Amino acid sequence: MAAIPTTEESDEGGDLLLWVLVWGELAAFGFLLLGYLVMSILHPESFGLAKLHLAPRLAGFNTIVLLASSWQAALAVRYQDKPQLQRLFLLLAAALGILFVALKGVEYSFEWGAASDPNLQTFFELYFLITGFHLAHVAFVALLFVFASIRLERSTIVILTTIWHVIDIVWLVMFPMIYLT
Amino acid sequence: MNSSKLFSSANWIIMLGVVAALIAAQWKHQAIPIVALTIILVFTIAKVRLIVLDFMSLRGTRPNLARALVIWPTFFAAAGLAKALAPAVWH
Numbered sequence: 392m393a394a395i396p397t398t399e400e401s402d403e404g405g406d407l408l409l410w411v412l413v414w415g416e417l418a419a420f421g422f423l424l425l426g427y428l429v430m431s432i433l434h435p436e437s438f439g440l441a442k443l444h445l446a447p448r449l450a451g452f453n454t455i456v457l458l459a460s461s462w463q464a465a466l467a468v469r470y471q472d473k474p475q476l477q478r479l480f481l482l483l484a485a486a487l488g489i490l491f492v493a494l495k496g497v498e499y500s501f502e503w504g505a506a507s508d509p510n511l512q513t514f515f516e517l518y519f520l521i522t523g524f525h526l527a528h529v530a531f532v533a534l535l536f537v538f539a540s541i542r543l544e545r546s547t548i549v550i551l552t553t554i555w556h557v558i559d560i561v562w563l564v565m566f567p568m569i570y571l572t
Numbered sequence: 573m574n575s576s577k578l579f580s581s582a583n584w585i586i587m588l589g590v591v592a593a594l595i596a597a598q599w600k601h602q603a604i605p606i607v608a609l610t611i612i613l614v615f616t617i618a619k620v621r622l623i624v625l626d627f628m629s630l631r632g633t634r635p636n637l638a639r640a641l642v643i644w645p646t647f648f649a650a651a652g653l654a655k656a657l658a659p660a661v662w663h
């Protein structure tokens with residue numbers, strides 16, 4: 392019969408899961424961003440033209456929305472001894488995450504037309520792949536925040552908040568690379 | 573995980589810095605100034621460092637892991653900045 396893990400062993404297991412998740416995310420986005428960087432150096436003209444069709448103001452506002460969301464998530468971890476407040480902060484983090492997804496949807500609707508131009512296809516393929524992959528993470532973890540607000544399990548909230556910060560960091564690196572340079 | 577230090581004054585300065593740089597960069601419909609881009613990237617790295625060391629509780633415990641986590645955004649921020657600066661240097 393398998394031994395019941397002690398609290399310390401369980402914590403180590405949780406830590407390992409967290410690090411696997413964090414490094415998995417960073418490795419996946421790292422390869423995608425590296426690919427984008429190489430292609431932007433190889434095709435500077437078409438990438439420069441394609442960027443004129445982006446909406447950096449909306450993306451900039453979305454950056455502030457995501458920063459505010461990760462702040463709410465951090466507050467949820469801080470107020471672990473006050474369940475009502477913790478629930479509120481988790482739901483606020485989720486709501487801001489969903490707002491990010493909605494605004495990104497609006498942004499995509501502006502850019503969709505330009506994506507069909509064959510000269511700009513390389514940029515938009517990479518753009519939709521990278522930002523879409525990021526968006527899927529935001530939508531999924533925002534949904535998990537809603538579920539976490541029902542159960543309020545400390546380890547789950549800590550893992551979700553850490554992943555949320557990683558998603559936030561990835562966006563903070565991705566945003567200037569894609570929209571501003 | 574320790575979130576209390578995330579609410580220190582440094583964190584607020586970082587948040588304000590990113591937001592201010594974003595607003596300054598988009599005040600007019602024109603190419604982003606290098607200064608605003610640099611501010612955003614520097615504050616991004618500072619925020620990452622704060623999260624890695626304080627929120628993930630890696631300050632003084634796992635220095636190699638903490639360093640590796642900070643190197644990831646630093647590399648991409650440096651690459652992005654170099655790419656933005658390259659045309660100005662070459663022309």
